[in-house]
Amino acid sequence: MQLVRQKYSSVGNRPGSVTALTVLLLVAALASGCAAEADAGGTGAPGGPAELAAGQAGEAAAPQAGPARALDAYAEGLKRKQAARAVAAKKWGLSRTPLAAPEPPKAKPRITTREGFEVPDDAGLPPVFTTVPTKEKIVFLTMDDGAEKDPDLLRMMTELDIPYSAFLSDYVINDDYGYFERMQKRGVTLSNHTLNHRYLPGLSRAEQRKEICGQQEKMRKRYGKRPTLFRPPYGNYNRDTLVVAKSCGITAVPLWSAEAFPDHMEWREWDRDLHPGDIVLTHFRGEGDWKGSMPDMIRQVMETITSKGYAVARLEDYV
Structure with missing residues (x-):
């Protein structure tokens, strides 16, 4: 040249x-x-055009091998994981193997209060929602209160590798904090469901503060951190609820669009179906309250979720 x-x-x-x-x-x-x-x-002379071209080609080929190997290893890992899930599904009596959730987004979606769930002057308050904005065929499984402490649930969910979130009330977990510590060590996020599960709109702001922020401190002392997610008992709240919740570290208020029991599903939406990003509610309950155990409930809800082509994803990866 x-x-x-x-x-x-x-x-x-x-x-x-x-x-x-x-x-x-x-x-x-x-x-x-x-x-x-x-x-x-x-x-020709070392460093000539042919030698340079060969060197450049080698340099270009080398980086391609690394990502290709990593992708193959990742795919093989997913395959092994799903095979293990299939074995666990058979062990626990599921009729279908739960589907694997996709990788979570690099940036969490922007979540706003669902239309109709607003309170006066709610700007800047934690959003209240029943569905996470996503186009993926995923739903989120959440469990409330903490009354039933079934060790089979811990084993079942771990072996099936199904993520879920726990919203805890102190008055029913204080007889066995250790059960939920074991749950936390298995990767479950523990969130706030108040101290005593009271109907919050019927309380003064000071009483609501005791219920919500008191549980924040209980959970910080017991489990090492204050939750950022809060679910009001019965799904009922007013503006004071959200103001108080924000004041002690709550950033979001997930409700639910469907509820699971051991023998049936209850639907909040008009079409009685699942939608991408729906939050599914169930409770820590057993045969004393339900027509079945907690593993029975998991079998029921996973049959519904999997048969409709959905996977269960981790709520905290999106909120």
């Missing part, structure tokens, strides 16, 4: 047709020489 630039400058003042012809001849000659060298197997 240096030769071409030099020759071009030396003939730059000649008539245009001659200049163009000269440049074309020089470029052709240079290209021909490079091609001949390449055809001869790249012989």
Whole structure:
């Protein structure tokens, strides 16, 4: 290229047709020489065009091998994980193997209060919602209160690798805090469901503060951190609820769009169906309250979720 630039400058003042012809001849000659060298197997001085081209090709190929291997390893890992889930599904009596959730988004979606769930002057307050904005066929499984402490639930959910979130009330968990500590160690996020599960709109702001912020402090002392998610008992709240919740660290108020029992589902939406991003509610209850155990409930809700082509994702990856 240096030769071409030099020759071009030396003939730059000649008539245009001659200049163009000269440049074309020089470029052709240079290209021909490079091609001949390449055809001869790249012989010539070290560092020549053929050797440089070969080096550059090698450099370009090397980075491609790393990501390709990583992708293959990732795919193989997913395959093994799903195979283990299939074995666990058979062990726990599920008729279908739960589907694997996609990778969570790099940036969490923006969540706003659902239309109709607003309170006066709710700007800046934690959003209240029943569905997370996403186009993926995923739903989120949540469990409330903490009355039933079934060890089979811990084993079942761990072996099936199904994520879920726990919203806890102190008055029913205080006889066995350790059960929920074991749950937390298995990757479950523990969130706030008040101290005593009272109907919040019937309380003063000070009483609501005791219920909500008191549970924040209980959970910080017992489990090492204050929750950021809060679910009001019965799904009932007013503006004081949200103001108080925000004041002690709550950033979002997830409600639900469907509820699971061991023998049936209850639907909040008019079409009685699941939708991408729906939050499913159930409770820590057993045969004393339900027509079945907590594993029975998981079998029921997972049959519904999987048969409709949905996977269960981790709520905290999106909120």
